[in-house]
Amino acid sequence: MILRILAIAGLYAAALPLFAAGQARGVEYARTVGRGVLEDPQVQVFLIPGRQGRATVDGHGVAVVPGLPGLDIHQVAQGPIEEFRPDQ
Numbered sequence: 001m002i003l004r005i006l007a008i009a010g011l012y013a014a015a016l017p018l019f020a021a022g023q024a025r026g027v028e029y030a031r032t033v034g035r036g037v038l039e040d041p042q043v044q045v046f047l048i049p050g051r052q053g054r055a056t057v058d059g060h061g062v063a064v065v066p067g068l069p070g071l072d073i074h075q076v077a078q079g080p081i082e083e084f085r086p087d088q
Contacts, residue, residue, distance in 0.1 A: 020045075022055070030057055037062055038073060047081075054078040 026043035034041055041059040048054050055077050061070035 022053075026055055026057065030059065034059065039070070048078065051081050052078060053081045 023043050023045040026045065027041060030038060030041035030043055038059040039062060041057060044056045046054045046056075057073070057075045059073045061073050063070045
């Protein structure tokens with residue numbers, strides 16, 4: 001049991017730099033795609049047990065009606081972590 005836990009922890013530790021890079025790319029993408037619509041995008045990327053990943057994006061929508069603030073925006077996406085495996 002302890003060996004399995006250590007193996008899983010090792011997998012997570014190996015994946016952490018990839019998630020940090022994914023988070024940085026997520027912020028860049030949200031700023032590019034949301035330009036003029038989404039203000040101050042914040043992106044968080046999480047590793048979920050079972051080889052899953054989750055990304056959340058939070059930000060503020062621009063004000064459309066004068067005098068009223070824009071809406072808060074929150075979106076979550078989750079799915080299996082894709083892995084390239086060359087033919088053997």
